[in-house]
Amino acid sequence: MKRQAIILAFAAIFALAGCKQQPAEPKVMARFVPERADDFVFENNLIAGRFYGKALEGNPTSPGIDIWVKMPGKLVADSWYAEAMKDPEYYHHNHGEGKDCYKVAVSLGGGASAPMIGSHLAFPATNYRSWEVLEEKPDKVVFVLHYPEWEAAEGIRVSLDKQVTVTADSYFCRVDDTYKFTGAETLNIAAGLLRHSAQQTIEMEQKGDDRYAIWEHASDQSIEPEDGMLGVAVVMPGAQQVFADNELDHALCVKTVKSGETLTYYYGSCWSKGDVKTAQDWFDIVNKQK
Numbered sequence: 313m314k315r316q317a318i319i320l321a322f323a324a325i326f327a328l329a330g331c332k333q334q335p336a337e338p339k340v341m342a343r344f345v346p347e348r349a350d351d352f353v354f355e356n357n358l359i360a361g362r363f364y365g366k367a368l369e370g371n372p373t374s375p376g377i378d379i380w381v382k383m384p385g386k387l388v389a390d391s392w393y394a395e396a397m398k399d400p401e402y403y404h405h406n407h408g409e410g411k412d413c414y415k416v417a418v419s420l421g422g423g424a425s426a427p428m429i430g431s432h433l434a435f436p437a438t439n440y441r442s443w444e445v446l447e448e449k450p451d452k453v454v455f456v457l458h459y460p461e462w463e464a465a466e467g468i469r470v471s472l473d474k475q476v477t478v479t480a481d482s483y484f485c486r487v488d489d490t491y492k493f494t495g496a497e498t499l500n501i502a503a504g505l506l507r508h509s510a511q512q513t514i515e516m517e518q519k520g521d522d523r524y525a526i527w528e529h530a531s532d533q534s535i536e537p538e539d540g541m542l543g544v545a546v547v548m549p550g551a552q553q554v555f556a557d558n559e560l561d562h563a564l565c566v567k568t569v570k571s572g573e574t575l576t577y578y579y580g581s582c583w584s585k586g587d588v589k590t591a592q593d594w595f596d597i598v599n600k601q602k
Contacts, residue, residue: 336450339480341387344443348396352443352457353389354478354485355382359581360389360410361422363457364439375436375459375472376421376506381530381542381583382410404535410583413530413538415508420562422544423579425474425489425503428566429465431559433502436472437462451480468495483588484547484580484601493571503577504564505544506531507556515556515563516545516595523547524554524563525598527591541584543594547601548577 345351350365360380364372380403382388388409395402403412418435420426427434440457447454459472470493477486493499505524507513508531516525525545530538548554548565556563569575578601582588588597 338387338450340449340451340453340478341389342445342448342453342455342476342478345393348393350439352440352455353393354453354455354476355380355387355389356478356480356482357387358382358384358481358483358586359485361581364416366439366441369439372416372418373435373437373439374416374418374421375424375426375439376416376419377423377579378412378416379414379422379542379544379581380410380412381414381540381581382586383408383583384586401535404532406536406538410585411536411538413532413536413540414542415531416506419506420502420504421506422581423485423487423503423505423546425487425501425575425577427464427468427470427491427493428500428502428564429468431557433560433562434462434464434470436460436470440474446475453478464493464499465495468493468499470499482580483582483597484545484578487577487579489575489577490572491569491575498568498570500566500568501575502562502564502566503546503548503575503579504562505546507561507563509561514591516598520599521554522549522551522565523598523601524556524565525595526563527594541591543580543582543584543588543591543598545580545594545598545601546577547580547598548575551577 342354350367392403461471475488511529513528553566
């Protein structure tokens with residue numbers, strides 16, 4: 313009996329050893345991309361996008377978020393960049409997973425922010441110049457992009473630390489922006505969306521007082537025609553103004569901050585070839601975002 317008990321104990325140990333859990337398959341990623349113009353790319357299992365780095369300055373110099381549309385499921389950014397090393401236009405074509413078909417130029421793109429001085433947006437003078445990854449888990453990644461000081465207006469100098477949190481299974485990312493500035497007691501900060509007015513933009517009618525969402529045709533069709541629709545949105549808790557500016561062709565959520573005060577907001581995106589098929593589907597998702 314004793315020998316049998318020992319055999320059973322060893323069997324149990326070996327069984328447990330063979331049943332070790334495998335590491336969870338990542339649902340998020342974010343990284344610096346030195347092989348492609350200093351991009352900083354991010355994605356989860358539903359959305360993807362990138363910020364522009366130093367090597368791309370002038371083409372464009374822009375804080376705007378470049379939205380990448382993708383099918384829900386696996387992570388695709390690393391494979392797209394690998395293929396782009398052989399064909400620079402690779403990710404502007406849909407190979408069944410999605411593509412880059414969103415035009416940013418010098419704008420807020422799909423959810424960036426900038427000081428609003430009077431009636432104009434005071435964009436940074438450079439793209440982000442340094443970065444940090446603060447947290448990296450299979451279902452969550454947090455990174456910070458640093459924008460060096462620039463002159464937002466005469467006598468007003470500003471710098472920005474942009475912290476972005478990407479979590480799995482969400483169409484939205486969280487942003488914690490810290491603007492530090494001199495020459496003013498407070499600044500109005502606008503987070504918003506570039507409205508591609510030539511792309512039959514549909515705007516959410518019941519925007520509330522802290523969010524704005526739009527639904528429009530792909531805005532960059534220079535490489536390949538696109539019959540899908542894109543949804544983008546910004547949600548800013550405590551926003552003091554929410555409006556569309558036809559002259560700037562932006563939809564904006566605005567809040568006043570002091571130097572060093574953290575401004576929190578959320579930006580999101582989707583694609584009609586994925587699970588979000590209609591404008592109303594997208595607006596319903598945006599209205600449920602807390």
